[in-house]
Amino acid sequence: MQEFWVLALLAGDFAIAVLAGMRGRNAIAWFFLALFLTPFLAGPLLFIMPDLKEETDRKRQHYQRQRTLDARERAERRREEDERKQERLQAQQVHAVLLAKLAGPPSAPLSAPNPPVLTVQESPVPPPLPGDGSAVWFVAVGNEKVGPMDLKRLEELCRTRKVDENSLVWAPGMTHWVPLRERADLLSVLTRAVQRP
Numbered sequence: 001m002q003e004f005w006v007l008a009l010l011a012g013d014f015a016i017a018v019l020a021g022m023r024g025r026n027a028i029a030w031f032f033l034a035l036f037l038t039p040f041l042a043g044p045l046l047f048i049m050p051d052l053k054e055e056t057d058r059k060r061q062h063y064q065r066q067r068t069l070d071a072r073e074r075a076e077r078r079r080e081e082d083e084r085k086q087e088r089l090q091a092q093q094v095h096a097v098l099l100a101k102l103a104g105p106p107s108a109p110l111s112a113p114n115p116p117v118l119t120v121q122e123s124p125v126p127p128p129l130p131g132d133g134s135a136v137w138f139v140a141v142g143n144e145k146v147g148p149m150d151l152k153r154l155e156e157l158c159r160t161r162k163v164d165e166n167s168l169v170w171a172p173g174m175t176h177w178v179p180l181r182e183r184a185d186l187l188s189v190l191t192r193a194v195q196r197p
Contacts, residue, residue, distance in 0.1 A: 012039030016046060024052030102140060102168055102177040137186075140168040140177065151189050158193030165190060 013034040020030030023046065034042035137154055138147030141162050147170075149157075157163040165181040180186050 009035075009038065012043075015039065016042050019043075020046055022053065023049075024054075024056060025049075098143075099177070102145075102170070136171060138170045139163055139180075151186075154186070155189045155193045158190050 013031050016034035016039050017027040017031035021027035025046070030042065030046065037045070136148040136150070138145055139149070139154065139157065140146075141157065146157075154163065154169075163180065165179065165187075167180050168177040169180050169183060169186060170177045180190060
């Protein structure tokens with residue numbers, strides 16, 4: 001009878017070792033633990049402890065999901081960066097075409113590659129009298145070339161915020177259009193316009 005109990009305990013120890021292996025634990029260590037604690041104590045202890053195999057599987061799945069999401073996010077970011085590069089390239093091309101058109105004489109028509117044709121707005125102010133020191137200016141307002149105009153008209157456009165320091169200006173004798181801020185003689189016009197209400 002005693003042999004039966006020994007065989008039953010060994011079978012129970014073996015069963016605990018197999019279950020421990022299935023739960024991600026060291027099967028040999030649990031066999032000897034069950035041998036010393038009996039399967040009746042080692043079994044409940046084994047089931048009270050967390051299942052390491054399930055935890056490992058969950059962590060692996062989480063890691064794989066995270067890698068997949070990271071790969072998708074990287075691909076999305078790369079696609080967005082490519083779109084931004086394309087938009088910048090197109091904007092630079094349009095800018096280069098407009099600058100090339102603005103670099104020509106004021107009589108040359110302004111136009112973007114495919115946008116609507118830009119028109120020249122006639123100034124209601126007559127040209128300055130000879131010898132009064134006023135220059136005849138042309139200004140790019142939005143996509144339109146406005147001018148010729150005197151400094152008073154330019155100040156009025158600055159005051160109404162149609163022209164600012166980044167607006168391109170040109171006058172006879174200049175080789176190309178430049179931003180207003182690069183002309184020291186026009187900064188005083190801009191300053192006066194900003195100071196006046």
